[in-house]
Amino acid sequence: MASQISQQYAYRAQKSLGLVNGTPNYTPVTGFAAPDVAARSMAYSADGRLFAYALPTVVRIYQAEGAQLLQELPLPNIVDFSFSPRGTYLSTWERPAKLEDGAQHKNLRVFSVSTGAELIAFTQKALESWDLQYTISESHAIRLVAGEIQVFRPADWDRGIVDKLRVEGATAVTLSPGLNPSVAVFVAEKKGAPASIKIYGLSTLNSPPTCQKTFFKADRAQMKWNTLGTQVLLLTQTEVDNSNKSYYGETGMYLLSAGGNFDCRVTLDKEGPIHDFAWSPNSKEFGVVYGYMPAKTMLFDQRVRTLHDFGSSPCNFISFNPQGRLIALAGFGNLAGKIEIFDRRTLAKVTAIDAPNTSYCDWSPDGRFLLTATLSPRLRVDNGVKIWHCAGPLVHVQLTEELYDARWRPTPVDNVPPFGTALPTAPAPSASVTQLEKNGALKTATLKPAGAYRPPGARGGATPSIFKREDEGGPGGAATPPRYNRSPVPGAPGYAPGAGQNGYANGNGNGQGQRRAVPGAPPGTAPQNADAQKNRKRKGKNAAGEDGADGAVGDYDGRQQGRGGPPGQGQQRGPNTNGRRTNGGQTPPAVEVTAPVPEEVVPETPATPGLDGAALDAVAKKVRNLNKKLKAIEELKEKAKRGERLEATQLKKMEGETDIRKELATLGA
Template sequence: MSAPPIQYAIRSLKQLGLINGPPAWEPVASFQKPENAVKVYRYSDDGRFFASVTNTTVQVLDAATAAVVREFEAKGILDIAFSPTGAQLQTWERQVKPADGEPPHRNLRVWDVASGQELASFSQKSFEGWALQYTADETKAVRCVTNEVHVYDTANWSAGIADKVRLEGVTSVSVSPGANPNLALFVAEKKGAPASVKIHGLATLAVPSGSKTFYKADKIQMKWNKTGTNLLFLTQTEVDKTGKSYYGETNLYLMNSSGQFDCRVTLDKEGGIHDFAWSPNDREFAVTYGYMPAKTVIFDQRVKIIADLGLNPRNFLSYNPQGRLLCVAGFGNLAGQIDIYDRQTLKKVVTFEAPNTVHCEWSPDGRFLMCATLSPRLRVDNGIKVYHFTGSLMHVQEIVELYQASWRPANPAWYPMSGPLEPAPASTVALAPTTTQSAKPAAPSGAYRPPGARGTLTPNVYKREDEGGAAYSGSNGAVLFPHSQSANGAGTGGFGQRGAKKGVPGAPPGAGQGEDPLANRRKKKGGKKGGQQQQQDGGDSSLAPGSGAATPAPAPEPAPVPALAPPIPVVEPTLSPEDKKRRAIVKKLTAIEQLKVKKAQGEKLELTQHKKLDSEAELRKELAALGA
């Protein structure tokens, strides 16, 4: 079978789209978007089907041809999930409280895609972890309920629970991939009892094959390797009791499904664990951890270090589907730098930036990296950018209020990467389709004009005086600003003509025109210096040499003022120690007299004030001894 073309899907506020990948980067011609707004979409794991949800229907399409396969009439659906082969579809809607005496609302339903029939339904209140988990061959489905894990036969849903395991306090379950599926059950720490993860083989559900107990675990994130033989799980507490981290304390553990090996992954840098990921080759995993700049290390399946990629501000890890390339990036509150490493040589291929990235995902062929900016995480600059692993920007699509974007899944074996890394193909960024509205025209410059007056001449009544308009007048026709008009009637707009002499109010015309307005100021400064500076500066043109005007006589020098004698400092007499003591006692007695007045007026005195009153006799005795 030939490899299908690469495809990705987008969902925004007003549209849903299927777009073909390189080299065309154009929408799928046969796809018709639904008339109503789409709440969510999902691809099946094998990439055969594409399903979308509106307010009233769930539509399943053939992802390659966009032909309608099945349509379900269902209202209020908020999320959907395919089974591994795409034969069954799960839907979840918000649970409604039943009336008295009625059974609970079954808001989780399982549908057969081929026939459109409802196969099973359950009551699932919580949205977190709502979907049933299927085995890889789709023969069994697993669901976690209070203190139990139920197993169903997908070929016979009507038979009910096929098998179950009871575990007090179990909060989550994870089904492994591979031919021999296992279940990992997590019990959180409670009332001093440690948390635990137990692995049960699906064929021998009653007896666990492995168990690991530990403390400091309120939440867990579990990741199986591709064949389901090893499990990595990240534990996290709600609060870090040491106060070192706002996000709680994190730890990483590794368990073998057979129970022969388990350990805690020892990390040599203080701080939280940002991300971890299995390689598709099943033999190694990568972890980025520690306070920024974080450290990224590759471990083997026995937790031995393979490579240390150094310290950088990074918090995201992703192997490409072939396991040949490793993406180490820093998103969120980081700058968006992306490092691409060749796993065969452990050398860095390139470093580039994709700022404001909310969703990052490798294409199925392992050559392209989608970096999407999504709402509501970021409400500006929404859209996707597709980069080649060499760092070249291949495709840009700007989309208003983009909510969802993802590649169509495909088998990585169809796109091998065993040989040397190929260079980037030709970029088509300039030809990239844009789903936003056409660019807004530039706003016209100049003053605003109403639509009815556009394209016509401005009447004189609306012109300013400096543009030839009439002078402003009041309601009775009187000119309000007579000083703004010149002799020929041309308005000056309230501003004097440049170079014109200002008149003196109340003086006859021409008065003061030959006077120097700075003469009095220069006289006050005094001296010959002012007159010399006036001659050097030129002063008025009437005083220039050769003009025939008389040269003014220099001003007489003022009579010298006799210098005043410096003031004689007054020397205060020096007090003797007896005088100082006598003055202090008098001051205390004055304060005591004031307290007596307050006491006579009925005011309540404090304890220290009463002590001052009691010391009056002793103070007067000391004052008498000093001879006062």
């Protein structure tokens, strides 16, 4: 039976759409005619039997094996569509529009794949969670409408709603797989009332819930059932983090059993958001990636007991292969794109793959290959598909301009060869890989790991533990080091009692009307420049003019009016303008006032006995340099206390502390 369903993947780009055979040749599927216009969406049926794509005016359905056209539905403006689990029905969604007769636009329609006839239609305004959910046998279908769960029988759509359940405030519903399906309903937190999740049996929908749990801090949720449909994982998230530690809100996780015999919160031992979680195909264990970067990955059993700790690494993605034998941990998005593959039996790392700029990653149905794709509009360059073997080698590359979508053809696990005791060996790479290697397009330079960022003041020696990542021996918790106070500490150069930032005493740090303490200089001195001296002279002249004239304006010969213009056309200074110029009106009578010449103000500098100005500057510089050396020695001592290894030059510098202090004592500092 495995030979009847071959490995295959589909891709959709702005200017192309196609089906490609899998290992070992990776050649286009013969007989498939690509459309001449851009497709809006594409999809396989869950059993891998059918493939379809939507164009602006038509939806075409093919048999995936052999690419034979089965149906062509003249449906314009289809945005999205999906198949039922067995490929019996096709659901389509188009944007709602106003009809001329004022009736509601039924934009969600269900068609028969075999005949192409429309079976039922609904009004569905939102694109999010628009599709109906079917049981695996297609015996029932459900949809959530304004807090009401509606149940249909696909074999008899004409009967309409056969059962319904009203759950006030319900925002999400998920139908479980398995032979005895259950319905999980999530109610978000609202107006102080706690959020809740309730599980009902589909056959006994109006009976009390078999399991329920209430909790706070849950504005929205994501629910994942295990393969058997016996347990559900619930990831809750808030819009805002009240502790201001995360931009994306707070997250929590709960595990509930459909039978009602078990429910609990999944307690995680590292602070930070939950990035991803996934069930194992055996339905008995699940993995969680959580915490601030580098994130931690943990494997739990169905009773939330810890099975294995994968440690901390920069990852935000976890996926089991369909056989549950291999686990892929990766960091995508703003992370480097490194994929680590682990063997579930031995929990040992099999290989590591560098797949930067990856937007999509998925296991092949046989569990032996990983498909990674760089998609647009996430990234508009280097778009394409890469296929990797689980042992690490790259086996196929397809570069496609503006690639929108890529996916494997689904295949039931029973139709693929099982895994052996040993991992399979990698096949020979396809011709595309060989050609790119020959052209040098796949050659990547070996880059030295950059490590954690270190500010300039911390470079040149052993890395302090505060600047190390947690997986490199750094402190736990958030990866960002705490901010240091920029104000000088007591005893450090530039410190003055009451000083604010930047060393200004009793000020706001802007230096206006303030005196700044100069490191190493005697107290009371302040730097002066030519502009400052001119301003002081000008202020002295203005003050003298005000005292001598007592409100009168002196010397109207034009030198103070309009830069030498005639009287009455310039500007005059009044006694209460603080040096500002105001427009003059009539010409006042000339009054000769002899203003006293102010004495030049010289900044006071405390004299040092026995030293002239030049010697004072040399001593101040020497003291300042010695203080810098002492400060550096103190920092080295702190590093030694933290257990960091010091270099020989640093140890030699510490030995000279006594000589430096003696030299400072001789200088009187």
